[in-house]
Amino acid sequence: MLWGAIYALVAVGLSLIWGVMGILNLAHGDFLMLGMFGAYWLAILTGIDPLIGLLIVTPAMFILGLGIYKSLITRIVKAPRLTALLATFGMGIFLRNLAHFLWRADYRMLGDTLVGDRVITVSILGGTNFISVPKLLAAGGSLAATALLYWFIKHTKTGRALQATAMNRQAAALMGIDTERMYMLAYGLGIACVGVAGTLLTNFFIIFPEVGIMFVLFALVAVTIGGFGSIHGALIGGLIIGLIESVGGFVGIPALKQALVFAVFVIVVVLRPRGLFGWAD
Numbered sequence: 194m195l196w197g198a199i200y201a202l203v204a205v206g207l208s209l210i211w212g213v214m215g216i217l218n219l220a221h222g223d224f225l226m227l228g229m230f231g232a233y234w235l236a237i238l239t240g241i242d243p244l245i246g247l248l249i250v251t252p253a254m255f256i257l258g259l260g261i262y263k264s265l266i267t268r269i270v271k272a273p274r275l276t277a278l279l280a281t282f283g284m285g286i287f288l289r290n291l292a293h294f295l296w297r298a299d300y301r302m303l304g305d306t307l308v309g310d311r312v313i314t315v316s317i318l319g320g321t322n323f324i325s326v327p328k329l330l331a332a333g334g335s336l337a338a339t340a341l342l343y344w345f346i347k348h349t350k351t352g353r354a355l356q357a358t359a360m361n362r363q364a365a366a367l368m369g370i371d372t373e374r375m376y377m378l379a380y381g382l383g384i385a386c387v388g389v390a391g392t393l394l395t396n397f398f399i400i401f402p403e404v405g406i407m408f409v410l411f412a413l414v415a416v417t418i419g420g421f422g423s424i425h426g427a428l429i430g431g432l433i434i435g436l437i438e439s440v441g442g443f444v445g446i447p448a449l450k451q452a453l454v455f456a457v458f459v460i461v462v463v464l465r466p467r468g469l470f471g472w473a474d
Contacts, residue, residue, distance in 0.1 A: 195324070197435015198332035198339075199390055203408050204415035204427035205339050206386030209346075212422030213359045213379035214270055216277045220285035221412060222405025224384050226292060228254050228391025229400045233301060236395070242307045243395045244330075254388025258381035266380055267373070285405075292402035301400040308396055327397035331390075338389045342382065343424055355379060359422065414458045420468030429469065433457070 203225060210218045231250045232243045241249070265284065269277045311326040346352035357365040358375040366372050390408075398404075412427075415434055419426025437457060438450045461468065 194432070194435045194439045195328045195332040196438060197432040198335040199394065199431075200408070200411045200415050200434050201428045201431025202335035202339050202386055202390045204412040204419070204431045205342060205424050206383035207409075207412045208416045208419070208422060208424060208427040209342070209379055209386070210383040211416070212424075213355055214266075214376050215274065216266065216270065216281065217274075218380075218383065219278065219282040219409065220288060221383070221387060222407070222409030223285040223288040223292075224254065224258075224405070225387035225391040225394075225408050226400075226402060226405040227257070227288065228388040229395050229398075229404060230292065230296065231388075232392040232395040233303060233400050236303055236306070243303065243392050244307055246395075247334075247389065247392050250392045251385050251388045254391075255381045255385040258384030259377055261384070262377045262380040267376075270376060285409075289402050289405075296402065298402060302398075303395055306396050310397070325397065331393035331396060334393045335390060338386065339424075339428055342386065343428075346424065351378070411454070414454060416468070417458060418461050418468055420470040423468070423470040426468055426470030 203221065207218060207221050210216055210221075228250055231253060232246045235241050235246045235249060236243060261284075265280065266277075269280045272280075306327070308327045308330055312323045313326060313329070315322045315324055346355055354365070354370045355375050355378065357368065357370055358372045358379075362372045365375070387408075411431075411434055415430030416427050417430070418433055419428070419430030434454050437454050
């Protein structure tokens with residue numbers, strides 16, 4: 194279930210970009226990979242723990258998102274959606290191969306962090322369960338980041354401008370909103386989300402150039418389940434995936450738990466194509 198909160202944060206960033214800009218960012222997982230490598234090298238080269246490195250990696254990923262938007266996304270934002278889809282797909286391949294070139298395909302892990310590899314023991318339904326402290330902190334941090342983003346969008350003037358731009362760009366522009374700035378902000382915030390998730394993952398998960406593929410696939414499933422463009426839908430979708438994995442691994446064959454996730458994905462696509470909280474039919 195703890196994984197679900199991490200999937201949710203990745204999905205929230207993906208859903209924000211789609212909801213505001215109408216672009217499905219297939220390079221989303223590769224930006225998560227960059228966030229993980231950023232936190233890893235920050236720890237190796239300077240000794241800054243990932244929990245503290247959050248304060249450096251997250252703004253850096255936000256700025257990177259702004260730069261990618263200005264250099265590439267702004268050129269395709271008004272293009273047909275297939276063009277934007279292929280552009281982000283190609284960008285993801287480029288980032289993956291760049292990581293292979295710079296850091297090779299080796300698996301890396303941080304061995305000594307502030308949280309270490311401690312576990313806590315919890316009794317549930319008469320049974321003893323062991324919960325990883327790094328995973329618990331990653332889940333809590335992901336939920337906190339999601340809640341902060343939700344508050345920002347719902348309760349600030351800039352957040353309401355983002356919502357207006359997502360609803361109708363032309364009408365928002367007529368009301369004096371700088372929609373180009375809103376697009377850039379949405380993309381930067383989406384990339385910052387995976388920066389947070391990647392940094393938190395660095396405490397306990399392996400780091401390698403292909404690591405983002407699994408996360409972007411699950412983020413797509415979460416967004417589909419919750420509804421494209423819905424932040425709370427992406428959160429619930431991610432938690433549902435975590436629950437399916439937990440229950441599937443506990444009562445069934447653990448190797449099939451991911452197959453169960455994609456089976457639910459197919460069912461939702463067939464029965465409710467717009468997701469649980471997507472726009473009404």
